[in-house]
Amino acid sequence: MNIWEYANPRRFTAVIDRLLPVLVPMAAICLTCALFWGFFLTPDDYRQGSTVKIIYLHVPAALMAINAWIMMLIASLIWLIRRHHVSALLAKSAAHVGIVFTLVALLTGAIWGKPMWGTYWAWDPRLTSFLILFLFYLGYLALWSAIEDPDSAADLTSVLCMVGSVFALLSRYAVNFWNQGLHQGASLSLDKEEHVSDVFWQPLVLSIAGFVLLFIVLVLVLTRSEIRMRRAIALMKRIPSR
Amino acid sequence: MIPDLGKYALPVLAAYGGSILLYVGLIVLVIRKNRAAKRALNLAEAQVEKKSTALA
Numbered sequence: 413m414n415i416w417e418y419a420n421p422r423r424f425t426a427v428i429d430r431l432l433p434v435l436v437p438m439a440a441i442c443l444t445c446a447l448f449w450g451f452f453l454t455p456d457d458y459r460q461g462s463t464v465k466i467i468y469l470h471v472p473a474a475l476m477a478i479n480a481w482i483m484m485l486i487a488s489l490i491w492l493i494r495r496h497h498v499s500a501l502l503a504k505s506a507a508h509v510g511i512v513f514t515l516v517a518l519l520t521g522a523i524w525g526k527p528m529w530g531t532y533w534a535w536d537p538r539l540t541s542f543l544i545l546f547l548f549y550l551g552y553l554a555l556w557s558a559i560e561d562p563d564s565a566a567d568l569t570s571v572l573c574m575v576g577s578v579f580a581l582l583s584r585y586a587v588n589f590w591n592q593g594l595h596q597g598a599s600l601s602l603d604k605e606e607h608v609s610d611v612f613w614q615p616l617v618l619s620i621a622g623f624v625l626l627f628i629v630l631v632l633v634l635t636r637s638e639i640r641m642r643r644a645i646a647l648m649k650r651i652p653s654r
Numbered sequence: 655m656i657p658d659l660g661k662y663a664l665p666v667l668a669a670y671g672g673s674i675l676l677y678v679g680l681i682v683l684v685i686r687k688n689r690a691a692k693r694a695l696n697l698a699e700a701q702v703e704k705k706s707t708a709l710a
Contacts, residue, residue: 451670452657462659466669473673512680516673523669527662626677630684637684637691644691647698651705 419496421639428632435629442622449615457612466524467608468616472623473516474542474583480510480627481545481573481580484552488570498639500566503573504556505634509627511549518546541582548576562642 418424450468457464487503490496521539522532533539552572559565608616659666 456660462657462662462666465659465666469669469673509680509684512676516676519672519676520669523665523672527665630680633684633688637688640691640695644694644698647695647702651701 416494416496419494419498421498421643424498425636425639428636432629432632435625435632439622439625439629442618442625446615446619446622450612450619454611454615460528463524463527464612466520467612468619470517470520470524471616472620473513473520475620476623476627477510477514477517477542477545478580478584480506480513481548481576483631484510484573485577485580488573491566492570497562497566497642498635500562500570501635501638501642502631503566503569505631505638507549507552507556508634509630511546511553513623513627514542514546514549518542538583541579544579545576545583548572548579552576 418427447468451465454465456462484503484506487499487506490499491503521542525534526532552569555569555572556565559568
């Protein structure tokens, strides 16, 4: 079985049609359980009080904002190297979803920051690199809308995506690069000493799983819509005008 | 039913409210786009079929 067979739009949409009935209920169950568990059943933190409940929204959103861009980078590289249209459409769809995750991460971070740091915003390395990542998302989507020819748009946005990847990685590792700044270190780590307590960690992992599934579902549905729309346009062009 | 959020009730509820609003908005937009694309494809396919039948 060759993986590139799925670059065929018809085969790709057939796979999406088969995956969605499984992924949608999984995402709904994971998110409902995680947010209920996190909001209603976890205790307050001894230092941060009830604001710790924001972690179940903020961390998954921030994680997905960065990972969406990494996924766009991989899809863009596939487009540039192999010219598969599905990969370009996947990157475009991931940007539409990724920008909302980035906005949620910035919004929840600011709301969480006010009671903890005394300010909604600080020019901290992690916050600043995240804001730049958000601006890159805006620029990426604006570029897709600005160029009429889909292949040229895919080429240019792929290049922009590669440039923006620097900030996606910077957002992820800014805490390790610079020690100054208000933002704390990573909430999850393979080193048990470093990450949050088990009582917060378990619903957080479930919440991350739920948001990952939600992201996959939305990207697949959007990609299928883009494929259908392109096919519709191609068919309409084939009909001779009177 | 709502747990006692103490003095941080406003920021916690604002974070949940704002995030849920954004996610629901995104889901609604995705569903609408999906329906529009499906409708456009069905329409295009029907027109192509109509045209080919007329030519035959």
